[in-house]
Amino acid sequence: MTVAQPSEPGSPVRRRGRPPATGAGETSARIRAAALDLFAERGFHATGVAEIGAKADVQRGALYYHIGSKEELLWQILLDYTRPLLDAAERIVAAGTDPVHTLRLLIRSHVELIITHRRAVAVHLRDADALTGDRAAELQRLRDRLQRHWQDVIDAGHAAGALRSADHVVTNSVLGMLNSLGFWYRERGARSPAEIADILIDTVLSGLLAPDDNTKG
Template sequence: MTVAHPGEPGSPVRRRGRPPATGHGAADTAARIHAAALELFAERGFHATGVAEIGARADVQRGALYYHIGSKEELLWQILGGYTRLLLAEAERLVATAADPVLILRLLIRGQVELIITHRRAVTVHLRDATALTGARAAELQQLRDRLRGRWQEVIDAGHAAGQLRSDDHVVTRGILGMLDSLALWYRERGEHSPAEIADLLTETVLSGLLAAGDNTKG
């Protein structure tokens, strides 16, 4: 007989304390716990945050807390997996349009800037604590990241094959994605530039170095 290990995706979780709320009450409690974990992981880091602190921030008693989470790592997976799926869905939507590669690349950059700014706490957690995931969760997150990078690479490959882009080297793709992720670390709501202005500046910076001579495609 196969024994499921506690905390692994899909494995039964032994829960303690009083029965959980049902319906909207349960959903509201789970949302508060998720929001509290996101705030604390972004502020202090995954390893420096205790489960009791998450319960206190979410105003959920410790006994009830265990009805809504399998483990602290499960909360980390929900945060990182959910955010990465948003990025992937947007990239796949744009790639599926089969439009001009340079136009798609512009839209990818602008869309990712918007998502990173909106979900910058999750990006901060990813940059610092993604390696805290273990086993199947770590593997699935890596698969999602690889698929996301692959969609970007498809666009850059197509642009290079069409003579529009100077290079299709994977270093370029990884460099663009890394630069965009770093936005979460320095963006300020009251900064000099709006999110749209930041997206335009970064788009033009990337394409000024990547567009082949003579290609002035505009989005």
């Protein structure tokens, strides 16, 4: 008898029964999009599985084949924006430019990705505590890695005399400010994502740059 191996957090759940028909990936994406809309509008706890199925136009039996559970849907939605944030930060830091320029690039990338994934960010800020067990632990691990990259850059800037502080309060506050874009950004607003990034870069660096540092990105 073959024993199924446990999957890692976030990997697809292997389910018994008839294999999915052609287009299963499209159906799964439609279900995830419906869940994202509903979680962002109503919250995870106030959204029923049947409502997700109705919005995605998927029968209840087929719905459970594709999602496994409502918590699994939440997990996938949060990964869909956390991983791009982490991947982008790792690429920027690996480029090895000076810390102030790297910080500028981190802020710009974070702003653009938060705006792109703003509904998922709103879901995370409100409902991430609904994750349990391995999923909750893995999401926290990814977020800790992301914050570590930011802290390393700020630490390096402070050690070089370019930044006036490397306190963790600064790092947490900058990330909190950028993440809040998910609540107030509007596509038809007066500022484009690039303009918002420019304003926030100037705001952060006006408080962080050491008095004799005139570094420009």
